[in-house]
Amino acid sequence: MFSLDWIYYAISWILLAWHSAWDAIGVPVGAVIGTNWAWILAIIFLVVTVRVILFPVFVKQIKSQRAMQALQPKVKELQEKHKGDRETLQKEMMELYRKEKANPLMGCLPMFLQIPVFLGLFHTLRRLSPDNQGKTLYGWTVDQFNSASNATLFTAPISGKFGSTAEELSRLGASTGTVKVVAGILVIIMIATTYLTSRQMILKTGWAEDPQQRMVQRLMLYGIPLSLLISGAIFPIGVIIYWVTNNLFTLGQQQWVLRKFPPPPTAKSTSAAKSPAQPTKAGGLFGRKAAQPPAKAPAAAPKVAGPKPGAKPVNPKKGGSKPAKRQG
Numbered sequence: 001m002f003s004l005d006w007i008y009y010a011i012s013w014i015l016l017a018w019h020s021a022w023d024a025i026g027v028p029v030g031a032v033i034g035t036n037w038a039w040i041l042a043i044i045f046l047v048v049t050v051r052v053i054l055f056p057v058f059v060k061q062i063k064s065q066r067a068m069q070a071l072q073p074k075v076k077e078l079q080e081k082h083k084g085d086r087e088t089l090q091k092e093m094m095e096l097y098r099k100e101k102a103n104p105l106m107g108c109l110p111m112f113l114q115i116p117v118f119l120g121l122f123h124t125l126r127r128l129s130p131d132n133q134g135k136t137l138y139g140w141t142v143d144q145f146n147s148a149s150n151a152t153l154f155t156a157p158i159s160g161k162f163g164s165t166a167e168e169l170s171r172l173g174a175s176t177g178t179v180k181v182v183a184g185i186l187v188i189i190m191i192a193t194t195y196l197t198s199r200q201m202i203l204k205t206g207w208a209e210d211p212q213q214r215m216v217q218r219l220m221l222y223g224i225p226l227s228l229l230i231s232g233a234i235f236p237i238g239v240i241i242y243w244v245t246n247n248l249f250t251l252g253q254q255q256w257v258l259r260k261f262p263p264p265p266t267a268k269s270t271s272a273a274k275s276p277a278q279p280t281k282a283g284g285l286f287g288r289k290a291a292q293p294p295a296k297a298p299a300a301a302p303k304v305a306g307p308k309p310g311a312k313p314v315n316p317k318k319g320g321s322k323p324a325k326r327q328g
Contacts, residue, residue, distance in 0.1 A: 011120035034155035158238035187232035193247035
């Protein structure tokens with residue numbers, strides 16, 4: 001069976017390295033305002049470490065999204081050409097992506113690469129408990145394990161969960177109300193920042209024309225935040241701190257990258273720029289009165305045909321009298 005111990009050892013090593021660094025520069029190891037800041041900062045800088053490592057992948061993700069946007073006019077043409085023939089459409093689109101070296105799945109790659117880190121942290125923090133005093137964990141010393149087991153955020157243990165039972169929290173020496181309030185607030189922040197990271201990208205790049213890409217965008221924007229309403233109850237507080245920090249890091253990173261690599265103009269905006277401006281109904285172009293069309297010349301009166309040769313003259317007056325007799 002495939003073992004994930006290497007992930008747990010790697011996450012533990014990064015956490016311990018940062019904890020030792022903050023301890024060395026004088027960050028209090030004991031609780032201040034009910035918080036063990038050395039451990040909280042260790043989790044936060046675990047995010048920084050992972051995001052710095054994945055930054056080249058993130059840049060590739062942005063470039064791939066730009067390539068996908070540039071292909072949208074061609075994708076639309078294929079959709080119209082093969083309307084009703086889904087199999088042929090998919091083959092043609094895959095060929096187009098291969099030819100243009102665009103990868104539709106690249107947009108999700110950074111998230112997929114962070115899943116092992118998330119699982120490793122979840123697995124590690126779930127095993128932190130005063131019940132395991134004297135034990136070690138993936139290279140931790142006994143003192144480090146005991147210190148992390150008692151680490152808190154505003155008196156709520158970082159291994160505690162919103163869905164923890166009263167019995168579980170009593171073993172952690174924590175108040176049920178405090179843990180639920182701290183975890184509940186963090187879950188709300190986690191959902192909001194998850195939504196904002198997806199919304200930020202979609203607002204900058206626009207909705208994709210490709211149905212598959214649009215489905216992925218909708219999943220990222222609505223599906224994942226809604227799923228956190230349920231899964232957030234089983235996440236330890238330390239994991240939620242990781243998730244929120246990761247979202248905040250993503251918001252800042254995306255803002256910087258989107259400024260440095262702005263999205264290309266869409267086909268609609270390009271066609272609108274090329275088309276001449278049209279006057280409005282209210283006041284014409286730029287508010288001026290629209291030029292009135294030239295008035296048509298009055299129609300000429302129909303010509304009256306003259307009398308035929310040899311025909312008797314017709315008296316134009318209605319009911320005219322007969323011509324007077326000629327007197328001798």
